[in-house]
Structures are given as C-alpha cells and as structure tokens.
Amino acid sequence: MHDLLTSPRVRLRRRGADKHPLILKAARTLIAQSGFREAQMTAIAEAAGIAIGTLYRYFPSRTELLVEVVKFTAQREVDVVAGIAMRDGTACERLGMAAWTFASRALRGRRLAHALVAEPVEPEVEAARLTYHRALSRVFRTIIDQGIANGEFPEQDSAASADCIVGCLFEGLVAPLSSEAALAGVPMQSQVTSIISFCLRGVAGTAVAFIPPA
Template identity: 80%
Template sequence: MEIPHSLPRVRIRRRGADKHPLILKAARDLVAESGFREAQMSLIAEAAGIAIGTLYRYFPSKTELLVELVKTTAQREVDVVAGIAMRDGTALERLGAAAWTFASRALRGRRLAYALVAEPVEPDVEAARLTYHRALARVFKTIIEQGMAIGEFPAQDAAASADCIVGCLFEGLVAPLTNNAAADAAQTDAHGSAIITFCLRGVSGSQAPAFSIPTL
C-alpha cells in the first residue's frame, strides 16, 4: 500500500482579540448616556474603536445587540441583589435591603436603569427585560419563602408577592429615573423608601416600621 508523503496542510485563520466585551461596554456607555433609541450601530462601532463591518459580524442587527446588552446588564444587577439577600438578618431586613439595593443602583445610573425597565423597545428587547423581571422576582420570592418557613411572614403566594414587589419598584421608580436633577436626591430617596415600606407591609401583613435606608 502506498503511503502518502504528507497530509494536506490546513491553513488556520488566526482570529484577533475578541471584541465582544468591548462592543458591549461601548453600547452600555451609549445607552447610559442617551438611551436605546440614540445608541445607533455606527456610534457604537465608533465608541468601540472598530469598523462597522466588524460590529455587524458580532451582532447582525441592533436588536440582537440590545438583547445581549439587557441580558448581561440585568444579570449583573440580579447577582448584586442576590448577594444582599443572602446576608444575615431577618427576612424583613433582607427583603428591604435587597429591594433598596436595586432601587439605589437604579437611581445612581438613571438613564441606563430607565432603558432597562421602561423605555419603549422592540418586542425582542422587551422579552429580555421580562426575563430580568422574573430573575429579580425569584430573589424576592426566596426571601419571602424563608420568612414564611420560620413564621416571620404570614402564609401567602410567594411568587405573586415577589412579582408585586418588582412591579412596584419598576413602576414606582419611573418618574425619579426620568428626573436627572441632583438637587432632588433627598426627595428621591424618600420616594424609594416609601415604595419599599409599602412592599414590606404588604408581605409582612403588619404595620411594619417605615423603611430606613441601610448602610450597604
């Protein structure tokens, strides 16, 4: 049997550095500055320092890029809130602290937070935001279930209560998120505290004390 002298040489195309994180950062920065609508693909490519053709190789459409942006940014926020929820303390204390963590981070990054919860978007982006809603609700649901298990909270539909908390936060913060005046910080904090107080009283089934902003 004749043995070939050598196998055909396969040319390996070397890829450059992965631009994916760079693109997402550029997109997030633009959305944080001016919202989804103004974050055009050409501006994102320019901010990332890449050619527009390179951007489209990673993300064939703006919608796909925004869906990925919502997913990654939302997961980061959920992870932070979940970390607070796992701390020591009563269920009421942890629920309040977790809700305030979400609210305070949203108020520090108002434009980006508004885009993540309220800005009019394409259906695919809205679907990604709904996933964010559900993931955040699961964190609150876990705390509520723990409170019920030890008799701190009355029996209730924990999933429904958690959804109500997320809904209160999302809807209740829309007005403050659209107001960028730094002078309103104290009033905004008071507004956020009132929302959380309402949620805690609803879950605990009692006249829980007014929520005090914790030192996180």
C-alpha cells in the same frame, strides 16, 4: 504541518482578540448616556473603535445587540441583589435591603436604569426586559419563602407577592429615573423608602418602617 496551520484554533487566533466584550461595553456606555434610541450601530462601532463591518460580524442586527446588552446588564444587577438575599439577618431585613440595593443602584445609574425599566423598545428587547423582571422576582420570592418557613411572614402566594414588589419598584422608579427629575434635583430617598415600606407591609401583614442604611 498543513493540518496545524489550517485548524480552526489557529484561524481563530489569526482573527485577533475577541471584540465581543468591547462591543457590549461600548453599547452599554451609549445607552447609559442617551438611552436606546441613540445607540445606533454606527455610533456603537465608533465608540468601540472598530469597523462597522466587524460589528455586524458579531451582531447581525441592532436588535440582537441590544438584547445582549439587556441580558448582560440585567444579570449583573440580579446577581448583586441575590448576594444581599444570601446575607445573614431576618427575612424582613434582607427583603428590605435587597429592594433598597436595587433601587439605589438604579438611581445612581439613572439613564441606563430608565432604559432597562421604561424606555419604548422593540418586542425582542422587551422580552429580554421581562426575563429580567422574572429573575428579580425569583430572588424576592426566595426571601419571602424563607420568611414564611420560619414564621416571620404569614402564609401567602410568595410568587404573587414577589411579582408585586418588582412591579412596585419598577413603576415607582419610572418618575425618579426620568431626566426631568434629575434636572430638578428631586430628592428620591424618601420616595424609595416609602415604596419599600409599602412592600414590606404587604408581605409581613403588619406595619414595617424601612430604615435605609446610612
């Protein structure tokens, strides 16, 4: 009986529910509202409804927590884009829709997306963002490789082409994702469509007009 009561499993249960998902959700919500700068540990603990000491038991530093938020959020976005890449259709269609899905989701959650794309951050958080870039690039590279294999795209360095698409999307979205653009009510669909058409033209080697879904 003594061994049972003092086992790690029993002690873990006595600590109560795992607060990790709650903390990540609270931090992500604050970043989506005001960016990384306002996501301080005290504010995150308050938003999560936990004591600051509890927060530090899960995440010894703010940087460690922000890295975790970036990884979690980025993986979800990459999974969505990867799902588009696996659909039926030509490589050109899937490449265009994958890029459109990424851009349109970013514009719907523009403050969080701006933090993930352009906000100045600590080197550790920047490293997590670069991992996000590479994961997204791998999705685009897969589609490009398929297009090359079936003769739809000309021979090319698919890794370089995929990196260029990611670069175009991230750089092209910096201004649309800014708070100034949001306040001005600037229409973004035509700009995003132009960026994607440019990317498709570069990969396909011929003029391609991307038509966004209705």
